[in-house]
Amino acid sequence: MALDNTMTALVTGASSGIGEATARALRAHGVKVYAAARRIDRLQKLADETGCIPIELDVRDRQAVKALGEKYPVDILVNNAGLGRALGSMWKAEIEDIEMTIDTNVTSALLMIKAVLPGMIERGRGHIVNMSSVTALYPLPAALYGSTKGAIHKLSRDLRLELQGTGVRVTEINPGRVISEFYNVAIDDEEQLKKAVENQCEDLVADDIADAIVYCVSAPWRVNISQMEIMPTEQT
Ligand code: NDP
Numbered sequence: 001m002a003l004d005n006t007m008t009a010l011v012t013g014a015s016s017g018i019g020e021a022t023a024r025a026l027r028a029h030g031v032k033v034y035a036a037a038r039r040i041d042r043l044q045k046l047a048d049e050t051g052c053i054p055i056e057l058d059v060r061d062r063q064a065v066k067a068l069g070e071k072y073p074v075d076i077l078v079n080n081a082g083l084g085r086a087l088g089s090m091w092k093a094e095i096e097d098i099e100m101t102i103d104t105n106v107t108s109a110l111l112m113i114k115a116v117l118p119g120m121i122e123r124g125r126g127h128i129v130n131m132s133s134v135t136a137l138y139p140l141p142a143a144l145y146g147s148t149k150g151a152i153h154k155l156s157r158d159l160r161l162e163l164q165g166t167g168v169r170v171t172e173i174n175p176g177r178v179i180s181e182f183y184n185v186a187i188d189d190e191e192q193l194k195k196a197v198e199n200q201c202e203d204l205v206a207d208d209i210a211d212a213i214v215y216c217v218s219a220p221w222r223v224n225i226s227q228m229e230i231m232p233t234e235q236t
Helices: 017-028 040-050 062-071 095-123 143-162 182-186 190-198 206-217
Strands: 008-012 032-037 053-056 076-079 126-131 168-175 227-230
Touching: 008 017, 017 032, 017 040, 017 076, 017 206, 032 040, 040 053, 062 095, 076 095, 095 126, 095 143, 095 168, 126 143, 126 206, 143 168, 168 206, 206 227
Parallel strands: 008 032, 008 076, 032 053, 076 126, 126 168, 168 227
Antiparallel strands: none
16 A cells, blocks of 8 residues: 555554554655644654654544544554553552553454444555564563454454455554663563663664565555564564
């Protein structure tokens, strides 16, 4: 699908990291980008710099998500908002952390798709890009977070089949370690933090993932890149 100013995209989690980089990259290709997240000050700055349209949104707000789908028909959804908690020791997570991780990473992603898909199907074109992780594909000591990304993996694979004949493509992105604010809150255990950084290597940067997403969404219409795994060269 050629990227130009006739195309619209909604990027969730666009206030930092991968989401922000993706919003910038799509905008740089002329796409009209709705940039959604809770930190509206960050989104406003992004809007001033790029022309993205800022949308204050908590993806766990069911009504707001539904209304968004109805109000802003989009060709591309980048379902990126997400977080990690209790990496390395899920049994230490509070119930609230478990619920928040599943709600943000899985339920909200499903509802975001449910909100935008009817419009895509009606127009006969669309592209859902789901942010998963390598944790969905390989064993890693991140059982809580990994189980949510495993769900996104299965969702992406199965949804693609459900959408056969509708003109809507589905892509799952599986990044390895990316420098972002993700790790500021994902690891709250000193010992686990030490373990997590033991495998020191040059991490990916958010632009690396944004470039991959642009590649996937701009592929010729006959091409559905159903999955893209992107690892730092030296990450085991
Ligand atoms: P960041 O912490 O930089 O970005 C997370 C984004 O999600 C922020 O924009 C945040 O916005 C948004 N977000 C979180 N909760 C909500 C919510 N309830 N409502 C709306 N937005 C929300 O991390 P990354 O850029 O690294 O993470 C982006 C995605 O990539 C996540 O899904 C993550 O799991 C995935 N990922 C990250 C990897 C990494 O190594 N960093 C590796 C593999 C996958 P705000 O707080 O303003 O609402």
